[in-house]
Amino acid sequence: MDSTKEIRWVASGFLYGHLRCKREHAGRSVGGYGVYLATNRHVLEGQDKAYLRFNPEASQPARTFVVDLQVDPSLGPGMVAHPDPDIDLALCLIDTGRLDAEGIRYTVFAQDRYVADRKAFEDLAITEGDFVYVLGFPMELVGKERNFVVVRQGVIARVRDYLEGVSKEFLIDCTVFPGNSGSPVVNKPEASWVQGTKPQNAAYLLGIAAGYIPYTDIAISQQTGKPRVAFEENSGLSSVVPAQYLIDLAESVEQRRAAILTERGQDPNV
Numbered sequence: 001m002d003s004t005k006e007i008r009w010v011a012s013g014f015l016y017g018h019l020r021c022k023r024e025h026a027g028r029s030v031g032g033y034g035v036y037l038a039t040n041r042h043v044l045e046g047q048d049k050a051y052l053r054f055n056p057e058a059s060q061p062a063r064t065f066v067v068d069l070q071v072d073p074s075l076g077p078g079m080v081a082h083p084d085p086d087i088d089l090a091l092c093l094i095d096t097g098r099l100d101a102e103g104i105r106y107t108v109f110a111q112d113r114y115v116a117d118r119k120a121f122e123d124l125a126i127t128e129g130d131f132v133y134v135l136g137f138p139m140e141l142v143g144k145e146r147n148f149v150v151v152r153q154g155v156i157a158r159v160r161d162y163l164e165g166v167s168k169e170f171l172i173d174c175t176v177f178p179g180n181s182g183s184p185v186v187n188k189p190e191a192s193w194v195q196g197t198k199p200q201n202a203a204y205l206l207g208i209a210a211g212y213i214p215y216t217d218i219a220i221s222q223q224t225g226k227p228r229v230a231f232e233e234n235s236g237l238s239s240v241v242p243a244q245y246l247i248d249l250a251e252s253v254e255q256r257r258a259a260i261l262t263e264r265g266q267d268p269n270v
Contacts, residue, residue, distance in 0.1 A: 007051050007064065012136035012183040013039035015094060016115070016205075017108040018250040021269040032269050034254055035108055037067065037092040038246055039182030040210055041081045044069055044090045050079075053147045054104045062147040063104065067092055082249050086168055088210040089241050091249055109184065109205045111247060116187075116204040118244040121163060126187065130156045130200065134174050134209055134238075136183030152176070153188070157237055169210070169239045176212050176238045183209040185240050207240040 017033035037052065044050060050067040069092060071078035082089040099106055109115055116124065134152045141150050154174020161167035172185065185207045190200045212234045219229040258268035 009140050009142045011043040011181045013037050014184045015108045017110040019111045035094045035096045037094050040088045041090045043181050044079045055147050057103045057105045061145045087245050115243050116206050128156050131188035133186050134183050136180040138177035138179040172238050175236045180209050205243050207242045210239045210241050213237040
């Protein structure tokens with residue numbers, strides 16, 4: 001982005017908390033987390049900075065924070081992408097201490113509480129037809145003064161190929177638009193359920209929206225009968241990167257970070 005130009009909000013993202021350790025505090029077990037910005041690889045690739053927008057706890061206008069994407073991600077802020085080019089996922093370690101010090105409101109998807117890994121998909125019996133929400137900022141709709149998410153509803157369209165290990169994505173029937181890249185996809189808790197199925201009584205992060213599935217419509221010349229113009233349209237189906245890949249990528253970054261800090265005699269759980 002040219003520093004002389006106005007910031008354009010072109011994508012979505014969320015904060016993911018990767019569990020580093022469990023410890024006792026005030027007589028109860030609490031977790032220590034490494035907190036990451038999670039979004040798609042294509043959102044951050046080729047960029048040297050990311051601009052994040054947060055609401056303060058007080059009723060003040062949203063504030064913008066700049067994150068350096070070029071620093072070694074094993075030790076601090078910086079972007080790391082999934083090593084598999086077919087998995088559209090990137091992470092950036094976030095300094096939540098700065099957010100806390102400046103009175104910023106934020107929520108984290110904690111790995112051990114709100115994130116569904118592959119086993120959780122099976123335990124929860126996640127299947128086609130289950131309702132989901134996509135939380136993001138399509139078409140630069142970020143809110144004028146405060147940063148409020150746009151919620152869209154859909155259903156899981158195909159997930160069995162992922163569960164059987166033959167696909168690296170699952171599909172949802174939900175129309176997404178430019179700006180939805182990096183949106184968290186969560187299941188919809190239900191107050192009732194079909195007898196013989198498992199209840200969906202809590203919301204979990206299932207994955208990250210990567211983009212819509214296009215289809216091509218071709219205009220045929222009435223005179224020659226040959227194709228003249230091809231139009232790419234939004235099919236209403238969207239691909240989702242499963243949360244298991246998010247967990248795996250964060251774990252690899254955390255392991256490298258822990259090894260370096262341990263070698264330096266520092267506590268990697270801080």
